[in-house]
Amino acid sequence: MLYRENGQFKSTYASDQQMLPIAQDRVFMVLLLAFAFIGVPLVTSDYVFLSLLIPFLILTLAAIGLNLLVGYCGQISIGHAAFMAVGAYAAYNLVLRVPQLNFLVVLLLAGLIAAVIGVLFGIPSLRIKGLYLAVATLAAQFFSDWMFARVKWFTNYAHSGSVQTAPIELFGWTVETPVEKYLFLLAVLVVFTLVAKNLVRGHIGREWMAMRDMDVAAEVIGIRPVYAKLTAFAVSAFYCGVAGALWGFVYLGSWEPLAFNLNLSLNLLFMIIIGGMGSLLGSYFGAAFIVALPILLDQVPIWLGVPISTATSAHLALMIFGALIVFFLIVEPHGLARLWAIGKEKLRLWPFPH
Amino acid sequence: MKVKSIVVAAAVAAAFASPAAFAQAKEQFFPSLVYRTGPYAPNGIPFANGFADYLKLINARDGGINGVKITFEECETGYATDKGVECYERLKGKGPTGATVFQPLSTGITFALTDKSFNDHIPIITAGYGRADSVDGTVFAWNFPLGGTYWDAADMLVQFVGKKEGGLDKLKGKKIALVYHDSPYGKEPIALLEERRKMHGYQLMLLPVTHPGVEQKATWLQIRQQRPDYVFLWGWGVMNSTALKEAVATGYPREKMYGVWWSGAEPDVAPVGEGAKGYNALVFLAPAGQGQVHKDIIKYVYDKGQGTGKKEDIGDVLYNRGLVSVMMAVEGVRRAHIKYGKRPLKGEEVRWGLENLAIDEAAIKRLGFAGFMTPVSTSCVNHEGDAQARIHTWDGKKWVVQPGVYHADTSILKPMIRASAEKYAAEKKITKRDCAKEAG
Structure with missing residues (x-):
C-alpha cells in the first residue's frame, strides 16, 4: 500500500541510474541516516557504543571489503584479517614515525599499504581457483601472524609484542568519548559504503561480476582477468586495511598480533555468508549478526533473572548462536540480505498479492 | 539495518x-x-x-x-x-x-x-x-x-638457577630455554631474561608456543636437539600439562624445569601425575x-x-x-x-x-x-608492594614448598621499569x- 512506485516516472538517465530509484527508499535512507547520526547518540549508553556499535561499524567496513572480493569477484579468501593487521600496524608505524601526518592521511596510506600486500597475495588467484585459492590465501594469514609477532621493528620493539596508541586527533578534534568515536566511524563507513556502491555499479564492478559468473566467458568478451582479479584484491585489501587501522586505533587502543588471528578472518567470512554474498547491505546484516548476537544471547539469562551459572550461560549462548546460523542458512541460503529483498518485494504487492 | x-x-x-x-x-x-x-x-x-x-x-x-x-x-x-x-x-x-x-x-x-x-x-x-x-x-x-610481576618472576628464577650452579657467574655458557605462551603474557619476561643474559653471559633459547598450546612437538624436538641446561616454562592452561607430557616423552629431566607461578598449580601437573615428579615452579603469595x-x-x-x-x-x-x-x-x-x-x-x-x-x-x-x-x-609511586616468592616442587601427589625466599633484584628492575x-x-x-x- 505505502511501498509502491506507481507514478514515479524516470524521464532522465540520471534518475534512471540513481542509487535508490524508489522515492520511499530515499526517504527511508534519509531518515535512517538522520537517526544514526542524531537519534542514536541521544538515546544510547556508553556500553552499547563501545561493545556493540563501534565493533559493528568497523567490522561492517571489513565485511564490505571482503564482500567486494568474495561476493562480487568470486575469489574466496580466508586470510583477510591479515590485511586488517597490515593496515593496523602500518597506521601504528606511520603515526609513530611521522607524527605530523593527519590521521585521515594515515588511514588512507594504511589502506594503500594493505592494498599492495593484497595484490601480492592475490597473484596466485591468476592460476588457482575456488577452494584451492582459499587455501592459498591462508598463507597471507600465517605470514602476517608470523611477521608481526617476530619482526620487532613493526611493534617498535615492545617487549611483550603489544602496541598501544594515543587517541586520534583530527584538525584539533580529539576523538575520545564513545559518541565521538561512533560519529567518526559512522562518517567513515558512510563514505566508504558510497564508494563501494559506486564501484560495484560501475565498469570495474561489472568486470568483477563477470569474472565471478564465468571467467572464460568474461575473458572472451574482452575482460582482462589479471586486471579484474588484482583490482578486486587491491580494493578489498584497501577496505580491510582501513578497517584494521580503525579496529586498532578506535576500538582496541592497544593490541597484540593475536587480535588479527585466523578467528577474525573466519568471522569476516561468516559475516558475508550469513549476511549475503554480493550485497553491501548483507555486510551490514552479517556484521550485526556476528557482533551483536553472541553478546545479547549471553545477557538474556541475566535480564530474565534466571539464576544459571556463568559457564552454563556461556555454553548456552554458543549453542543457540550456532543453531541460529544453521536456521538462517536453511531458511535463506543467500543470506539475510536476500530475506530483506524478499520482504521488500512482498511489501510492494501488499495488501493485494494477486 | x-x-x-x-x-x-x-x-x-x-x-x-x-x-x-x-x-x-x-x-x-x-x-x-x-x-x-x-x-x-x-x-x-x-x-x-x-x-x-x-x-x-x-x-x-x-x-x-x-x-x-x-x-x-x-x-x-x-x-x-x-x-x-x-x-x-x-x-x-x-x-x-x-x-x-x-x-x-x-x-x-x-x-x-x-x-x-x-x-x-x-x-x-x-x-x-x-x-x-x-x-x-x-x-x-x-x-x-x-x-609481583613477570620481571620479578624471571629475575627470581635466574637467581635460583644461579644459586644452584654455585653463583650467578657460573651461569656463563649455560643454556636456558624459555618455553612461552606466544602472547603478551609469555613475552613479558623476555626483556628481563635478555638483560640478565647480558650480565651473566648465558645463552637464551626462545621457544614460543602458539595458543592454546596443545601442539608442542616441534618445540620439544628443539629441546631434545639442543639439550638446554634449564627450561623455564611460561605457560597457562592446557599448555602446562602438555609441556610436561612432552618433557616425559622426550626424556627431558623434570628437575631442570622451572615454571612461573602460573605454571605451578594442580591442573598443570595432575594430568601427568607421577611423570611430573620433580618439576618445580615459583609460588608467590599463596601456596x-x-x-x-x-x-x-x-x-x-x-x-x-x-x-x-x-x-x-x-x-x-x-x-x-x-x-x-x-x-x-x-x-x-x-x-x-x-x-x-x-x-x-x-x-x-x-x-x-x-x-x-x-x-x-x-x-x-x-x-x-x-x-x-x-x-x-604500597604507595603512590610503587604500586606493587614487595615481591617475594618461593619454589615449590611436585612430588607426584602434592606441591612441597622448598626452603628459601627469593626477592627480585631492584637495582636491575628499577631502570627497566x-x-x-x-x-x-x-x-x-x-x-x-x-x-x-x-x-x-
Missing part, C-alpha cells in the same frame, strides 16, 4: 533497567571477569571460585565491608581480549558507585583495560600478572600488580593448603550450601590465589573507608585505599591468611602524576 535498530533498542532497555534497581543501596559492586569455559578453564575455574567464595564469606561472616554489603557479578571472558573488554564495559557501571576494581586474570585483557583505565578511573589489580612496568604508579595510575580463612569459608559458606565450587577443591593453589587476590581488593576498600567514611566508594577512592595498603603480619593473621600471604605495602613506563607515557601522551603534590 532494521536488525541494528532492534539491537540498539533492546540493549538500551537493558542498560537503563539494571542500575535503577540499586540506586540507593549501601552496596559495593565487585565485577568478576572469569573464564569457566575454553582451553584455560581448568585454571580459570579454581581462581574464580576462590574469588567468589571470599566475597560470600565477607558478606556472611562480617555482613560486608564495615557494613557495606558486597554485590558481585561474573562475566565470562574465555581468556579472549575482545570478550574481556566487552565484559569490562558491561560491568563497569553497575552498582551504586560503579565497579570497585577489575581483576581480569589475563595479561592480554590487562593491556586492553589499562588503556581504558585512564578515562574510566577504575583500578585494575593484577596480582602476579599484567604489565611489568605498571609498578610505576606515576604513569600507570590505575594498575596494581600487587605482589596450596588450608588455614583459618578456609575453615571460615567452609563454616559460613559451604556448610550453608552457598559454595561456588566443590568442597574438596578448597585450598588448591589457584583457589588460594583467587582468595588472596580479592582479599587485597577488599582490604583496599577497607583502607579507603578510613579516609572517605564507611559508604560505597568510587573507583578513585578505592585507588587511594590500594595505594595506601599496609597489610602487615598482624593483619595477615587477623584476616586468617597466616602462612598464605606475605606483607604488602622506568624506561618502559616512560616509553608508554610518550606513546599514549600521558601526563605523569606528581605523587608528592597529591600527598600534600
Whole structure:
C-alpha cells in the first residue's frame, strides 16, 4: 500500500541510474541516516557504543571489503584479517614515525599499504581457483601472524609484542568519548559504503561480476582477468586495511598480533555468508549478526533473572548462536540480505498479492 | 539495518533497567571477569571460585565491608581480549558507585583495560600478572600488580638457577630455554631474561608456543636437539600439562624445569601425575593448603550450601590465589573507608585505599591468611608492594614448598621499569602524576 512506485516516472538517465530509484527508499535512507547520526547518540549508553556499535561499524567496513572480493569477484579468501593487521600496524608505524601526518592521511596510506600486500597475495588467484585459492590465501594469514609477532621493528620493539596508541586527533578534534568515536566511524563507513556502491555499479564492478559468473566467458568478451582479479584484491585489501587501522586505533587502543588471528578472518567470512554474498547491505546484516548476537544471547539469562551459572550461560549462548546460523542458512541460503529483498518485494504487492 | 535498530533498542532497555534497581543501596559492586569455559578453564575455574567464595564469606561472616554489603557479578571472558573488554564495559557501571576494581586474570585483557583505565578511573589489580612496568604508579595510575610481576618472576628464577650452579657467574655458557605462551603474557619476561643474559653471559633459547598450546612437538624436538641446561616454562592452561607430557616423552629431566607461578598449580601437573615428579615452579603469595580463612569459608559458606565450587577443591593453589587476590581488593576498600567514611566508594577512592595498603603480619593473621600471604605495602609511586616468592616442587601427589625466599633484584628492575613506563607515557601522551603534590 505505502511501498509502491506507481507514478514515479524516470524521464532522465540520471534518475534512471540513481542509487535508490524508489522515492520511499530515499526517504527511508534519509531518515535512517538522520537517526544514526542524531537519534542514536541521544538515546544510547556508553556500553552499547563501545561493545556493540563501534565493533559493528568497523567490522561492517571489513565485511564490505571482503564482500567486494568474495561476493562480487568470486575469489574466496580466508586470510583477510591479515590485511586488517597490515593496515593496523602500518597506521601504528606511520603515526609513530611521522607524527605530523593527519590521521585521515594515515588511514588512507594504511589502506594503500594493505592494498599492495593484497595484490601480492592475490597473484596466485591468476592460476588457482575456488577452494584451492582459499587455501592459498591462508598463507597471507600465517605470514602476517608470523611477521608481526617476530619482526620487532613493526611493534617498535615492545617487549611483550603489544602496541598501544594515543587517541586520534583530527584538525584539533580529539576523538575520545564513545559518541565521538561512533560519529567518526559512522562518517567513515558512510563514505566508504558510497564508494563501494559506486564501484560495484560501475565498469570495474561489472568486470568483477563477470569474472565471478564465468571467467572464460568474461575473458572472451574482452575482460582482462589479471586486471579484474588484482583490482578486486587491491580494493578489498584497501577496505580491510582501513578497517584494521580503525579496529586498532578506535576500538582496541592497544593490541597484540593475536587480535588479527585466523578467528577474525573466519568471522569476516561468516559475516558475508550469513549476511549475503554480493550485497553491501548483507555486510551490514552479517556484521550485526556476528557482533551483536553472541553478546545479547549471553545477557538474556541475566535480564530474565534466571539464576544459571556463568559457564552454563556461556555454553548456552554458543549453542543457540550456532543453531541460529544453521536456521538462517536453511531458511535463506543467500543470506539475510536476500530475506530483506524478499520482504521488500512482498511489501510492494501488499495488501493485494494477486 | 532494521536488525541494528532492534539491537540498539533492546540493549538500551537493558542498560537503563539494571542500575535503577540499586540506586540507593549501601552496596559495593565487585565485577568478576572469569573464564569457566575454553582451553584455560581448568585454571580459570579454581581462581574464580576462590574469588567468589571470599566475597560470600565477607558478606556472611562480617555482613560486608564495615557494613557495606558486597554485590558481585561474573562475566565470562574465555581468556579472549575482545570478550574481556566487552565484559569490562558491561560491568563497569553497575552498582551504586560503579565497579570497585577489575581483576581480569589475563595479561592480554590487562593491556586492553589499562588503556581504558585512564578515562574510566577504575583500578585494575593484577596480582602476579599484567604489565611489568605498571609498578610505576606515576604513569600507570590505575594498575596494581600487587605482589609481583613477570620481571620479578624471571629475575627470581635466574637467581635460583644461579644459586644452584654455585653463583650467578657460573651461569656463563649455560643454556636456558624459555618455553612461552606466544602472547603478551609469555613475552613479558623476555626483556628481563635478555638483560640478565647480558650480565651473566648465558645463552637464551626462545621457544614460543602458539595458543592454546596443545601442539608442542616441534618445540620439544628443539629441546631434545639442543639439550638446554634449564627450561623455564611460561605457560597457562592446557599448555602446562602438555609441556610436561612432552618433557616425559622426550626424556627431558623434570628437575631442570622451572615454571612461573602460573605454571605451578594442580591442573598443570595432575594430568601427568607421577611423570611430573620433580618439576618445580615459583609460588608467590599463596601456596596450596588450608588455614583459618578456609575453615571460615567452609563454616559460613559451604556448610550453608552457598559454595561456588566443590568442597574438596578448597585450598588448591589457584583457589588460594583467587582468595588472596580479592582479599587485597577488599582490604583496599577497607583502607579507603578510613579516609572517605564507611559508604560505597568510587573507583578513585578505592585507588587511594590500594595505594595506601599496609597489610602487615598482624593483619595477615587477623584476616586468617597466616602462612598464605606475605606483607604488602604500597604507595603512590610503587604500586606493587614487595615481591617475594618461593619454589615449590611436585612430588607426584602434592606441591612441597622448598626452603628459601627469593626477592627480585631492584637495582636491575628499577631502570627497566622506568624506561618502559616512560616509553608508554610518550606513546599514549600521558601526563605523569606528581605523587608528592597529591600527598600534600
